[in-house]
Amino acid sequence: MIETVYKYETHCHTAPVSGCAKASVKNTVRFYKDLGYDGIFLTNHFLDGNINRKVRKLPYEEQIGYYFSDYEEAVKEGETAGLKVFPGVELSYKGTDFLIYGPEKNWYLQHPEIMSMEKTEELHLLADAGAFVVQAHPYREAHYIDHIRLYPRCVHAVEVINSNQPVPVNEMADHYADMYGLLKTCGSDNHYGDEFFEHLRHKDLEPVIAGMCSEKPVESVMDFIGMVRSGEMKCFTQSEQGDFLIL
Numbered sequence: 001m002i003e004t005v006y007k008y009e010t011h012c013h014t015a016p017v018s019g020c021a022k023a024s025v026k027n028t029v030r031f032y033k034d035l036g037y038d039g040i041f042l043t044n045h046f047l048d049g050n051i052n053r054k055v056r057k058l059p060y061e062e063q064i065g066y067y068f069s070d071y072e073e074a075v076k077e078g079e080t081a082g083l084k085v086f087p088g089v090e091l092s093y094k095g096t097d098f099l100i101y102g103p104e105k106n107w108y109l110q111h112p113e114i115m116s117m118e119k120t121e122e123l124h125l126l127a128d129a130g131a132f133v134v135q136a137h138p139y140r141e142a143h144y145i146d147h148i149r150l151y152p153r154c155v156h157a158v159e160v161i162n163s164n165q166p167v168p169v170n171e172m173a174d175h176y177a178d179m180y181g182l183l184k185t186c187g188s189d190n191h192y193g194d195e196f197f198e199h200l201r202h203k204d205l206e207p208v209i210a211g212m213c214s215e216k217p218v219e220s221v222m223d224f225i226g227m228v229r230s231g232e233m234k235c236f237t238q239s240e241q242g243d244f245l246i247l
Contacts, residue, residue, distance in 0.1 A: 005244075006217045007236065008224070009040040009209075010088070011099060011136065011159065011187025017044040017070040019052045023193025025070050029077040029085070031194040035209065035238065039084035039218055042071045043099050043187075047115065049092030060112045068105045086221050090136065093119040095145035099159065099187075101221050102131035123154040132225040134185050137162040139172040150176065157183035157228065161210045161235055161247070163200065164189040183228060186210040186235035186247070197240045208237045213246065 013021040014028050021044070023031075032040050045051050047063050055066045071087050078085040089100040089108075096119075107129060108114075114122045123133055134157040138150055158177040161170050177184050188209045192199040197207040212233040218224045227233045235247040 004215065005213045005236075005246075006038040006215070007036060007211055007213045007238075008218060008233075009037060009188055009190065009211045010185055011043050011090075011162070012040055012190040013044050013090075014042060014070045014074065014193075016052050017067060018191065019045065019050045021191045023191065023195070025073045026077050027193035028190070029074055029081050029083055031190075031196070033081045033083045034194075036242075037083065037211070039086060040074075040078075041086045041088040041099075041101065041221075041224075042074050043088035043090045044070055046089050046091050049090060049097070060115070061109060064105065064108050067108075084218070086218070086224065088221075091119070091122070093149070095140075095142060096138075096149040096151075097136040098123065098151075098155065099134040099136050099185075100126055100131050101134070101225055102126070103129055104221075120151065120154050123151065127154075127156070130222075132156050132228065134159055136187075137165050137169060137173065137189065138176060139169045140165055141169070152176070152180040152182065155182065157185050159187055160184045161186035161237065162189050163187075163196075163208060163210045163237075164203075164205070166205060184235060185228065185233075186212060186237075207240050209239075210235065210237050212236070 014025045015021040055063050074085040087104050091098045133155045135155045136159045160174040190196045200207045213236045214233050238244045
């Protein structure tokens, strides 16, 4: 029996950087701290996705500075609250999304060419730079998604549980990962901070939050990547009442 479990959110968004997020950095950090989490990966929508529209006409370097401003604020809030905050990115292509772990602010500053690349080319470039690439909620449906796109040759893993998606979407993602021999991750896709459970109830979804856990703490992004690859990170869900289940 595991005596100590370290819990991490792998997929969450904050305002004002993510244009669709409803919760502030401070609210989000406090929410996860109160739930007993040890860390979060802040994966706001990148310049190719639903980033706050007010920055779209700025020079690339200023857009990158703005993009990482929520993360930098979250690190400070996390230090105060006792919660580790790690950088992540959510890339987009016509409603198909990818979670990127590894490269940090300076890498993106040095590679403005990614904005004109085909998505497959960009994903391979990131992987060559040491990034861990996850296709997020691959079977998600929405009015703005023309059709489902899969990138099994461009990713290392698949998000097989996303709290914001219904069961069939997650089950298909799990099947996709199995069929292609891809690693699996889980996350909440939280845009609402401490109102997340209420948001899920409003969508008639089970009010549970999802993430990755381990028997030892994650000290860095590269540490996390190595632990996912080795199988040391496990998927879990946790209810609003605190019921915790390792999957």
